[in-house]
Amino acid sequence: MLHLKQVSFGYSKVKVLDSVNFKVNIGENLSIIGESGSGKSTLLKLIYGEYDLEEGEVFWKDTQILGPKYNLVVGYDFMKYVTQEFDLMPFTTVEENIGKFLSRFYLKKRKERIDELVKVVELEAYAKTKVKNLSGGQKQRVALARALAKQPEILLLDEPFSHIDNFKKQSLRRSIFKYLKKHNITCIVATHDKNDVLGFADEMLVLHDKKIIAKDSPQNLYKNPKLPLIASFFGEFNSIDNSIYYACQMKIVEHSEFKAIVKQSYFNGNSWLIEAEYNSESIFIEHHKALSNGLSIDFEIIE
Numbered sequence: 001m002l003h004l005k006q007v008s009f010g011y012s013k014v015k016v017l018d019s020v021n022f023k024v025n026i027g028e029n030l031s032i033i034g035e036s037g038s039g040k041s042t043l044l045k046l047i048y049g050e051y052d053l054e055e056g057e058v059f060w061k062d063t064q065i066l067g068p069k070y071n072l073v074v075g076y077d078f079m080k081y082v083t084q085e086f087d088l089m090p091f092t093t094v095e096e097n098i099g100k101f102l103s104r105f106y107l108k109k110r111k112e113r114i115d116e117l118v119k120v121v122e123l124e125a126y127a128k129t130k131v132k133n134l135s136g137g138q139k140q141r142v143a144l145a146r147a148l149a150k151q152p153e154i155l156l157l158d159e160p161f162s163h164i165d166n167f168k169k170q171s172l173r174r175s176i177f178k179y180l181k182k183h184n185i186t187c188i189v190a191t192h193d194k195n196d197v198l199g200f201a202d203e204m205l206v207l208h209d210k211k212i213i214a215k216d217s218p219q220n221l222y223k224n225p226k227l228p229l230i231a232s233f234f235g236e237f238n239s240i241d242n243s244i245y246y247a248c249q250m251k252i253v254e255h256s257e258f259k260a261i262v263k264q265s266y267f268n269g270n271s272w273l274i275e276a277e278y279n280s281e282s283i284f285i286e287h288h289k290a291l292s293n294g295l296s297i298d299f300e301i302i303e
């Protein structure tokens with residue numbers, strides 16, 4: 001398992017992470033979420049051994065992960081890290097990039113492995129294209145495939161689908177995360193996108209103010225978000241009488257003691273998000289159709 005013990009770190013005297021402790025079991029998918037600047041990428045870099053820790057320890061199984069003070073070359077063979085920068089070889093093809101770390105000793109095996117990974121990231125049509133001629137999203141897919149090439153035991157992904165268009169994103173996510181589960185590869189994903197988390201993460205960890213403020217399954221955190229910060233990750237919500245209710249828990253009815261005035265309707269795909277004024281504050285209600293601004297509505301909360 002991966003084990004972080006009392007990890008603290010700052011780039012200057014100011015701490016970015018303070019006494020962070022957690023474990024991830026082998027084969028598990030853990031998502032790291034938190035506002036921009038909360039330290040998600042920093043945490044991945046510390047797990048990778050990119051920096052020396054000020055305090056604390058990181059272990060993968062029995063191996064202690066050490067930083068540049070102890071390792072001439074950063075990183076370990078059992079771990080791959082896909083950064084937001086990709087770090088590819090622009091003047092060689094997709095196939096060559098993916099195969100970069102694969103032995104040329106068994107050429108047939110090498111070719112089969114490259115073909116398999118080209119399929120996983122759905123880049124069959126671009127296998128022979130030079131990376132410099134690819135779009136940002138295609139480059140991101142090459143970086144993912146290259147990280148998988150030598151079958152790491154643990155994979156660190158920083159916003160892994162951020163450059164990929166919505167047409168491809170869903171199927172690519174399923175393909176990658178299915179591959180990782182099938183091969184029992186432990187995976188840690190820093191993300192802003194709830195879709196990277198909901199159907200795939202075994203657990204999610206929430207960073208705030210240098211600390212872990214929650215670590216639980218997506219289902220439990222969704223059902224019982226405890227803090228507005230956590231609820232906001234999942235969608236539009238309302239804080240009413242110190243409780244958190246998602247917009248989908250609010251229902252417009254004929255008569256109720258709760259009354260509000262419609263301010264705006266936003267098209268949301270399979271529903272509309274109604275913004276309304278209640279007790280001089282904005283609330284959000286999911287509804288099947290748009291409503292006129294200024295309309296008086298009654299609503300209920302479905303627990």
Ligand SMILES: Nc1ncnc2c1ncn2[C@@H]1O[C@H](COP(=O)(O)OP(=O)(O)OP(=O)(O)O)[C@@H](O)[C@H]1O
Nearest residue numbers: 011012016034035036037038039040041042043190
């Ligand atoms: N190389 C660096 N040198 C100095 N400060 C840094 C460096 N990298 C990050 N920081 C600072 O550390 C804090 C955490 O940054 P980090 O990139 O880990 O956040 P993040 O949660 O990944 O953000 P985002 O969601 O925007 O990618 C920020 O305040 C950032 O400005």
